[in-house]
Amino acid sequence: MTTKTAPKQGTTPKELKAKKDSKIKGTAPEPPKNGPPKTSPPNTIEKKGILRSLSFQFSNLTRKKCNDYDLTPEEDGAGYDEMGPVLGVQNYGILLKKYKRKNRSAKWAKRFFVLKECFLIYYATSYKKVFEKTRRIDLHPKGIIPLIGCSIVSGGDVDKKNCLLIAHPQLPAAIIVAAADHQMQEKWLKALRSATKISYKNTVVGETMIRELENRGVLLNEEKKSYEERLEAEARARKEEHDRADELAKDKEELEAEREKLIRTTKKLKDDLQNVKNELKMTNEMKKTLEQEKMSLNSKTEHLQANMESLNIEKEKIQEQLAEIVREREKVLIDNQNLSTDKCQLNNRLMEIETSRNCIMTEKEKIETLLKMNEQKTMDLEKERQYYTMKTSELMDHLKEVSDQRDLTESELKEQMMARMGAEKQLQAAEKALEHLEMALKMTGAQMTELQEHIMPDVHKLREFFEQCAEESRFEANRTGIMRNAVYARKSIFDLAFVNLDGQPLDVYERFCEQNSEIVHPHNFQRTRHNGNWKNSSFKRIGSIRRSKRGIRSSIRKKETTTQIKEPLMQL
Template sequence: MSGKDDDLFFVTNVQKAGILFKRPFLHVSGKWQRRFFVLKDGFMLYYAEKEAKTFAETGNFNIHPKGVIPLGGCLVNHTTETDKPYAISINHPDFGESNVIVATDTEESLKDWIDKIKECTRITYKNAQVGETMIKCLKAKSEVIEEQRKENQEKLEAETLALQEERELREQIEEQLRQLQAEKEAKEQEAMQLKEREAEQRQSAMEERAMSLEQDRKSTHQQLLDAQTQMQTIAHEMESASTTAEQLQVKLSEAQLERQRAEEQALRESEERLKLEKKLKLAEDALLRLDKALRDSGVKRSELVAADVKQLKSFFEDVLDDQFWDSQKSIIMESAVKARPEYQSFELRTAVDAKKKEVKARGGPRTMAQSTSSANSGDGSVGGGSGDGSVGGGNADGGDGDVVTAPAQPVE
């Protein structure tokens, strides 16, 4: 045994305790066995090796050893007769020829064990009896201690059971607390997530509302700009319409004045046309009477007379044509004034001239004289029948009077 082991198993109520190698008492050549030895007064007690652990934990040795060696009067020596270098021989006359052989691991341990065993050999028989009595007392005390140990063990077991139950209860409570805490944390987490979702929804709704309001603002602003532009356009249009209305009012006033003048001119021309128609009627009647007188006289008409009559006829046709267009001018002017407030006299003249050219291209208007000549003429003579009237300086009855070649002035 090492010094460390000796210190571990040394206790105050025994002289020494430790692990030694022991050879069987009667078999010198037997196998070495490890045993736990205790030196108590004049005895050397040995146990199984595992008892060393109990002794180290409690400080008490078992009163039921595997064997007891009385040491009183024994001889203790270091022996080299074995295969162990640190062997101890314990000899007594009562042991017979056999010796008790034990061995240690180190030289230091060997010396210590020899010294302790020699001290124990000095105990006399009387001391042995005292030791026996002491052993009995120790046995009784050990029994009491064992009883107390059992009671303590039972108490300890009861306390351990109570502690175990308490621990289990505490663990159950702690588990319930953990579950409650977990549920609380889960609910708090759920509430927090719900709040976050609600906050996100509110934020999203606010953002959507803000976007909608921004779009409404932009739309309203654009509508306002469009309305302003439209108002400006309307203002320009109203200003232009006002200017146009003023211009139209001026033109309407001018047209009304022009119409009034045209109506007055048409009235005058109508009166003149009536007068000219009367004169034309008288001239046609005179031509008819002249033609009748020439036929009734039986005088052969010369080419000069025919030419004069033709020239006179052409003169009256031109007069009739001019009178026709003069009468149409007032009608055209009145229609133009009604259709176009911005009527202009230049356009009227252009329209009248174009109409005259168109009618002349078709052959001119048919006069009353043309109608009469077409109905009564045969071989180029004008009219028929006799009359008493004369034209110019000719005689009414044919005679030898000259026929005036120039157009006669119309009779009022």
Template sequence: MDDFSSISLLSLAMLVGCYIAGTIPLAVNFSEEKLKLVTVLGAGLLCGTALAVIIPEGVHALYEEVLEAGHHAHGQAEVSAPDQKAINSEVGPSHDHAHSHEELHAFIGFSLVLGFVFMLLVDQIGSSHLHSGDDPEAARAATSKITTTLGLVVHAAADGVALGAAASTSQTSVQLIVFVAIMLHKAPAAFGLVSFLMHAGLERNRIRKHLLVFALAAPVLAMITFLGLSQSSKEALSNVNATGVAMLFSAGTFLYVATVHVLPEVGGTGGHSHSAGGGKGLSKVEVLALVIGCLIPLLLLFPSRISMEQPDFTSADISSKVQLHGVLWKKSSGRQSAKWARRFFIIKDSFLLYYAENEKRNFEANRYFNIHPKASGVIPLGGCVVEPKEEQGMPYAILLNHGDCNGDIVLAAESESEQSQWIDMLEDSGKVTWKNAQLGEAMIESLEAQGLQLAKEKQEYLDKLMEETEELSLQREQKAELERVNQVLEEEKQRFEDVLMELRAEQEQIKRDLDETTQCMKGVESEKERLNRLTSRLQQSLEELSKEKQRTLDMLRKKGIDRKDLEDQASAPDPKCPKAQEQLQGNLRNIEEHMMCILCEKKQAEERMKENEQRAHVLQEEREFYSTQAQALQKSLTQLTADKQQAEAELKAEMESRAEIEHRLKMAEEALRNLEQGLNCLERSRERDERMIGDVSHLRRKHSLSFTGPHGETPSLEDPKESTWCLTSGTCFRQNSKACKAISTAQSED
């Protein structure tokens, strides 16, 4: 949290707390006696707060700032002169500290008197302005009310200035201390102000206005002080102890209000009293309430004082992460001095610090070593020569020789093991020097540069590894796709073989059917020739019979027998006819009957001729159909054989490509293993780097060649499927052939 947020929250809390504390007397209806008792209690709170809280806090703030400044100056003196002053310093209270204490006393007295005189002048100015009226008694009462409120408002404003100055120092602990101190006396002051105004007979609305002005004074002045100070002003205020001075000034104003107005008013004495009791003074209960009011700030301040008096080792001292500590003898630094003194020594990094022997107890109890001791010294160990030495009476002495120090430093241990332990630790701590730090920094920078270079190379190799891994995964996918295509090709090959077997079987069946058809056609041709011969013979017979009939008719005509009569006689034979005539008539009838039979046979032969012609035509069409189908089947077989050979060639090429891809995959996996081993290996060599770069380049070249274009398009399965469909449509051959066979069988039976 920044300073502005902190001062804003503290101001808001101060406003709310002060106003709530002031409204307590207004919330309860008091009688005259109870109101006076509450007023006495408020007066006690005002006095106790002024004497027990404000003045001690102001004095404490002044002394704390002066002590911190003295410690800071002492620490700077030790660091700036680490040679003789650091080694030989056994410091006590100095003349400068005494001079600072005298200045503090002057600050305390001046601040208190200034606040008291300021309120006196304000009171006198207000009194002279109001006494010019007609009613002196009312003027004095109004002056008392206004002066009391004005004094407390000025005091609250001074408190706000103190809080704003404390916030300007950017020290959270100082802000909290000032806030607690202000609230410990502002809440009782608000209670006392309202009680006094109620006792004076002021209206409640005006009392609330007085209370609001009093509650707003401190927060408003705190914010104005904080925002109005520049950084240089903040540093100047910190240097002149502005927090303590402001609190003591407000304490002076508070004392004036408590002693001049509030106590005379509630006690019934003094020139400003307007009570009915006159000089009766306070009763026992009122005295008890006054004492309790004076003691309440002490009771409220006691827990916070205990918490503030606890030692703050985390902020004042340094953590005891030291290399070695213990008590050694130290020889005085005079040339001829043989005086030895026991000191508590601490090795902290590259410095040897020593204190008074009693500091060991505090160090072992708190595990912190004091940075502001009364007697101490610092010995730089960087570049220091440490040697064992024997001194008179001290056989286990340690000699420290530093080029920046005048003279040697002699220490002594109690035993040889302790001497060896201290010498080893001193030598190790002496290695921490400026040159070593610079060298270490250079080495660190060099190692960081090497680490960055190695990290960059590792990242490059990792990127290449990722690229190769992606290519390998792509090759694996292609391998899986090739396996799937090979499986599909194997299935298609099997289907081609099955269709080929079926087509060959159909071809054999068609050949047999064609042979049978040829035989049938030959039989039909022979039958046709036989029928032609029969027809010719019958035609000759008819011609002969016609001639014979014509001769018979001529003979009968010569004999004078008409054909009509002959027919009548034939239908009704006359017994009186001669025998020759009967014979002729019988012959004629035989001829006619024979002619009728021949005509019937001729008609039947013609019909059979027509049937044979039809059969021959059907057989010719069937023969042509079989020939066409046989040619198509032969073409299909040829195409199927070519497709089979092409599929086998593609399958062989895919198998070779698969074998090549498997070989490349093995090479890539081996190269990746070598690359991974090279990346994980801590020891780097030029030969290994060249081998890794060669593997990566080889892989990249191989894979770029393999991925420049596809090995071949996936064989289309539409053409083999279409061919298979066309070939399997030959079932119509079987149906046609069966029909032809049936026709041939029927014809042969006829």
């Protein structure tokens, strides 16, 4: 019967396992002191060549004791001075290595080289810092160059000067490395050449050592079998103890888990109880605050009800006012509609006025064309007049009666011009009144009273102005008609007389002047008896009379056009 002993408090399962492992190690059988040293059994696969020598070289780094026949430079004090600062390494540093691939040009790459006995090992340049810190060689380099039987020559390449050439009959091509300067080249050359010599001795020693180790391995295998049988028996016993310890550890772990679970549950219950107490306090406080709020809300509701009643009364009043406003608005809309119809009528009337104005403008253009034609004719007559002035210069001095008539006509024309200027001023006042009328027509709504105040005086002014203009135009038309008829009659008589008397002697002209004393007096011909061109001066006077008649006609036409434009406005 096996009894389970409870583990001591404060010990963990990991500590128990560590104790068991130490017990197992302590009870392991120790080999005899006088027997052969411990060595691992030889591998079934035999190592040959470079790998065999590498395994021998790197195995010495971890071995504390060595036989007398191990003559490597790491243990021999005579060769230590030539090996460099790191034990077991002859030289190390960064060099440039030349490499070439198929169908590509050669390139140079930086590599960190380590010279270990008969091997030149190279890594990436980043490994230099690791090597300087740890002073250990990585067993996974980028490449290894064995120096056994190699010839090392210094020289130069195409791009580099300080080069080292490593050649061997078994290598497919020579390996070229380049140093930074000549001093570094010499240092590496010396180290590499010494490495070739050291490697030969080490290989001989290694081969003898390997043979002895193989012989010892056979003896060790026999001893190993006896040791293994004893170890199996002890291992079974230890396994049973280990199983018992595992069961105890599992039981302890289960108990610890249950204990932690109980602790967590109790803690959780305590926290829940505290939370419930806190919530109860908060609910009591909330209840008090709610009661206070309820009291305040009741008072507020009563106040709000009173306010609602007053607001309802005000609402009814506002609704009545709104109804009145709506009725007034409807009335205003009806008035606006009436005003819009009036406005449309006025706009139609204005359109008619515009059409009539356009007609007048067309007539004006026609008149202007006629005036241009008359001006052309006057230019022709002016040329004729210039031709006849040379012949009729003396006759002008003797036609005083005609000059008196001309003075009368000029005074009448001046009066007409003054009347015309007054009419233009009145016309400007009428235009301003019309502008006021148009502005007033655009105004609507509540401004109708102002519109009436603006329109009525303007309309009265227009009516008075147009009546005055009509009377003046009638009077002027009658007066100018009488003058025109008289001038035409005299002109026709005078022209016929001169046409009939053309080629007659001077006595006939004197009798004609005596019969028509109103136009020509007999004493006007006293200084023209010796001049044969006395007849042209009469034509000059007749031209001036014609020009005065044309000015009168143009003024009459302008007044007629103004009356035609203002007649529709008078109807408004």
